[in-house]
Amino acid sequence: MPDEPPPRRTRPIPRRTFIGRMGLAAFGGPALLEALAACAKSTPSSGSSTPGSTAAALTIASPSTPVTWPVHKDDLIADGLTPEKGATLQLYNYADYIGPHVVKAFEKKYAAYNVKVRVSTFNDTDEALTKIRTGKSGFDMYFPSYDQISKMVSASLIRPLNHSYIPNITNVWPQFSDPWYDGGWHYTVPYTVYTTGIGWRADRITADIGPMANPYDVFWDPAYKKRDAVIDDWHTAMAMVALRAGLTDINSTKPADIATIQTQMLDMQAKTDPKVTITMYNDLPAGQMDLAQMWSGDVVNAQYYLPKGVKPDVLAYWFPEDGKGMVDNDLMVILSQGKNPVLAHLFVNFMLDTKNALDNFGYIGYQPPQNSLSPAQTISDGYVPKNLGTAVVKQEWFTQGYRLLELPPDADAAWHEVWQRFKAGA
């Protein structure tokens, strides 16, 4: 162990916290009304004049078709402004996806300006975008994945970044200062990186999943019936099914591919009846499941949920060694509706500072793409247990791995229909 172990919470609750999701509303009705209230603003004829509604077709970014979004100079804040005084910086994020002590440290650093930070949480980014589009929430910052960028830029929901406030961008992996989804990082900086693989209980499953010819096959193996789970996110779960079927285009718009995915999803359901949940970080260590599709950050967090006396070495994680699996990154963006753009820029820079990024890593379990953090160091510094070394995200995977992209509306509807069918448990 190093001299200075990273600060840790005793019982971390990672992003996409279940209780938060459950608390959304007691019944479907109120949730529907909430959504309705949020979207009642726009009407079919409103065109692109009101913020949050667009009539133009969507530009979809992908590694093979990088996009540089246009920047209107008027939207940029001027250089060298002083931070807003007595302001409350409003962050909009997943539950427990930012370290409270890191937020406190920011308040302390800018105490001269009497800064307060308030964190509001959402359960999934679709819900978040709906709320942001009402334009009234006043959030300054948002932590989405890159699959919403085109929508947010085309509806002018996010503010271009004035780079002069963010010198710490040099601390992060260079590909993120010119990413394919936001050439020239006009709107985004990276927050975390993670992979999606398979987590399992090595003490309950004797087979070594890693060396198998096609490790994804385990979700179709009746030996694991009712012992497995997939992530409750349509694209993440269905992309795994696509990869198992040998389809490397996990954003396919071809009806034949989507049909293959549907057949395989229903086959998986018939053979192993997996749970569909996002609480594997709790359920796997608690022994409620033995095998689960998992995010690397969640398997890292799972060690804190093990029953007393059970050591982290019962946990195992697989992600393809050649990086040919799902890799993702989340972002920090500044919302145009926020009232504290200067503070928001300072906060972005603060979070890219190496020390703060590592402090945050110790709390959330999701790795920041910091240059100075080597894969070996994540283990030697105790951020990731040794047996979960496979959960450490490597920089080169971001050139070989598969990315979940936005889909054109028609394909998006087709994918969602398959997912809807799967979740209805027919």
Next chain:
Amino acid sequence: MRARRRTSGRRSPLWPLLALPGAVWLALLFVAPLYVVLAIVFGGVDPVFRTPLPVYNPLQWDATQFTGVFSHIIGPNGYFGPALLRTAVYVGTASLLCLLVAYPVAYYTARLAGRHRRLLLALLIAPFWISYMMRMLAWVNLLQTDGLVNRALSLGGLYSVQIDWLNGRSLVVVLGLVYGYVPYMILPLYAGLDRLQPHMLEAARDLGAGRFDTFRRVTVPLSVPAVIAAVLLTCLPMLGDYFTSDLLSASPHTAMVGNLINNTVLTPGQTGQAGAFVLLVLVVSLVPMLFYVRSARSEGLAS
């Protein structure tokens, strides 16, 4: 009937005024939202964000989303059908079990508890103080593989009990519903049984009916309206319930209509379908409600 009409003719204008707050409340919080739901179901979808675009003019309504849902209920592509059928079975079974538990409890409290009835009643209301969700979360802990339930079944470690209660069992979801909604059943039953006229029962006894016969031929028939009210009161929230299945199972094989609504409502492009399910639940629950109102009214006239 004639007498009724005559009195209504002399009604003071004050009485309709008293109904005003309730009517305003209903209009604002029920009728208006319901109209928004209709506007969403029969409205359009934003081409870019795929969020619903409500259409408020009924002349421009488009039934694509509505018929889309219904075309997926039966037939070769009817993948919603099993979930709807499952909902009916779960809710029916759970209501019946609730009744089996609640009726004796309510009967005892109302008729036999004597001086302890107030205390008993307070205890019966106690579960209302804890939110439904917290009670379900408690069951998640109890039913875990190493939880108290399995430990109790193992009789202190005598046997090894490793039942995976939470791996998608219909029985666990139904029992969860029973546990969650049984207090809602007990209270109206208690109120109904408590109102039974003692002289009716005494008359039955005087005429020679035994305890059991009195119960069977007087108490039970007289408590039917209370039973119907209690069953309706528990069925309706059960029809919208989704987190019992989410928490105690999480397998799509136990999904109910509430889960279908919850899954679609915030899914881009599917909000209208959630509205269609809401309408479906509304219609299905309105029919027994109307039946109840009708039977209650004819009973009121008869008495």
